[in-house]
Amino acid sequence: MQNAHTRSPRHAKQLQDRHLHALCTHILPHVPFYSELFRGYGIDPARITSLERWRSEGLPLIKKAEYLKRPKDFIVTPDKAKLFRTHANYLFCARKFAELAALFTSRDKRKILKDHYGPKMLIFSGGTETDNPAPVILTANQKFNSLHDTLLRTAELALPKLDLPSKTGINLFPYAPHLGWHAVHHGLDLIADLNLCTAAGGAMRTERLAQLASKTQPTILCGMHDYFRNRFLPHLIQKKIKLPEKVLIITGAQKMLDSERAQVEALARKAGARHVTVLDLFAASELKTALLPECTPHSGYHHVSPLSAIIQPVHFEPGKTNFIEEYTFEDSGALASWTLEPGGSELCGYLLGDMTERTTHGRCTHCGFTGQTFFHISRARDIETNLALTGIVxxxxxxxxxxxxxxxxxxxxxxxxxxxxxxxxxxxxxxxxxxxxxxxxxxxxxxxxxxxxxxxxxxxxxxxxxxxxxxxxxxxxxxxx
The missing domain is CATH 3.30.300.30 (ANL, C-terminal domain)
Structure with a gap:
């Protein structure tokens, strides 16, 4: 079912709607916030058969400020005595028949249920725009299975074209309970021949990281672009430490301007690399295991895990409340999301606080990916409870x-x-x-x-x-x- 990214856009949409229906019918009633929301709006959650029905039934979009008031109320808390039946009903409704058969035949049903609904990992969004990071719970199934699959798909988009002579990875994200460092560490474990298991920020000084790079010659470098531009690459140049001839630099956690990408490329070449590819990746802790990578510079961000979350641009007029009731679905605008995997934190109809200038549905001419691709994603500032709804600041x-x-x-x-x-x-x-x-x-x-x-x-x-x-x-x- 996770191969929805290889199906036609229409088929992927059908799968997303089916999973959303199963989630609304069997899982969201066990999430305190959504149980209260359905009652308050007089909605039978079983009537939510598609994303369009969420809107037509009058259900709102929710701002981060509302989530930050009570993040515990967004966690799935099913009745333990009825958990087996709840999960089985969800699997049947989503037509996940192989998982349903595995559940019924397993000798360790408790472990399956714990992996799907027990908290395994707490991560935080950066909180740049509010200085108040949002906590999000991942389950073991999401951390070890869904994220695993997403990272493999992300690697499949870019690595075959680059033909790196060796795959030694260095993680230059700051070590913190944020998705960035942990996803990169997991990804390098999967795709690199050698994962140097590093971290920037307070964990390791730039000088030590540069010395390690000098000895190990990493070909896959991951981190925030401002760290590459202002600290790591200038230090390599100053100390005359040379990078390998061919390198892949993956950035994330910040919007990267064209001029900033050009700076990273120029500095990497000055540090000795002849063939430099700089790719950006969009992610948000509230999207959980949905990562959106570029396959080549400026390709747009590919939604490689459409069954992890629905991501939909919306238009609406900024208001003073935390609930948006009047909105339309468009191909550009503010990004709203509906997480689709049961367990942990569930954020449906959630405004991420980011904007996209354009969305396409189809086949990528660069890598052959079929599905949703977002172009020019940038942070929308939430100032005095109003979202600035423009593609630029x-x-x-x-x-x-x-x-x-x-x-x-x-x-x-x-x-x-x-x-x-x-x-x-x-x-x-x-x-x-x-x-x-x-x-x-x-x-x-x-x-x-x-x-x-x-x-x-x-x-x-x-x-x-x-x-x-x-x-x-x-x-x-x-x-x-």
Whole structure:
């Protein structure tokens, strides 16, 4: 059933709807939040036979702020005395007949039920936009089976085309209870000949990681692009440590601009690599085991595990409550998700806080993947409970609408500039560009020339990477005060 990513888009949609119907009928009534939601809206959950019926029955979309109030109420808590019947009914409704047969014939039914409904792993979203990370529970089945399958599919998209001479992997994500580090570690265990079992951040200093890279010559490097651009690759260059001739760099956890991808590629080549491929991956802790990788640069993000979660762009008018009742399904807009696997945290009709500019359904011309592909996913800022529903981060200042993301990309295009943070001071009505450079005076002169003709001329402030990072794991390229 997980091979839905190889089926036609229509067949994959039918499978998703079937799994959503089974989940709503047999699992969500055992989730306190959704049990209350169904009663409050007067909905028989068995009537939810498709994603469209969720909307037509009047069920709302839910903001993260509501989830953060009571995350425990989103965990599946079935009656233990009736758990066998509940799971069997779910499997029958979803037409998972092989799993149903295995359940009935197993000598250890308790283990099967524990693997599907017992908590196994607690992960947190980064919480960049709220400074309040969202906790999510994964079950053993989701961690060891579903995530396993998703990671293998992710590797199948890119690795065969690259033909790496050896597969030594280094994990440069910061070690934390976030999905990023753990998914990469698991993935390298599966696909790499040698997994160096590393972590950045407070776990290992950049100097030690660089020394290890010098000795082991990793060909698969995974981490956040700002760490590659600002710390790891510059340190390799400074210490004259050479990368292998052919490398694959996989980034995640942050939106990557074209200029930032170009910086990573250029630095990797300066560090000795001749053939550099930089691929991005979109994931969110609230999506659990659904990861969306690129197969080649700019290919879009492929939804390789459609039976892990439904991901649907929506349009709606921002409101002041945590529930959105009027919305439409579109091919662009804010991303809403419905997790489909029973057990752990269930988030259905959940607004991820991200935007997509375009979605396609069909065959990828690069890798042959058939299914949903999302283009230009970016973080939507939730400011004073309102989502800014645009494909780019725009704000009004002194009567002019300015594209904050474009300001940052232009500043990063200056060769002497290593990092940029755009700060919009709403109350004082001015725009500030904080920049990092090894030659700040010369960089300032080039930035002043660059923005001379801009409608809003920014204040330029030289700073350091540590001050920009502010002690946070994720760097914020755009800040609105």
């Amino acid at each position: 725009e704000e009004k200042l002194k009567g002019a609408k300015i594209n904050l993301q474009a300001y940052r990309e232009r500043a990063l295009s200056v060769p002497l500039v290593r990092e940029v943070q755009i700060v919009l001071h709403r109350a004082k009505r001015y725009l500030e560009i904080k920049y990092v450079s090894d030659k700040p005076a010369l960089a300032r002169a080039k930035l002043e020339k660059l923005f001379t003709a801009s409608e809003i001329r920014p204040k330029l402030t030289a700073t350091t990477l540590d001050k920009l990072q502010g002690g946070k794991i994720k760097f914020e390229g755009i800040v609105i005060l």
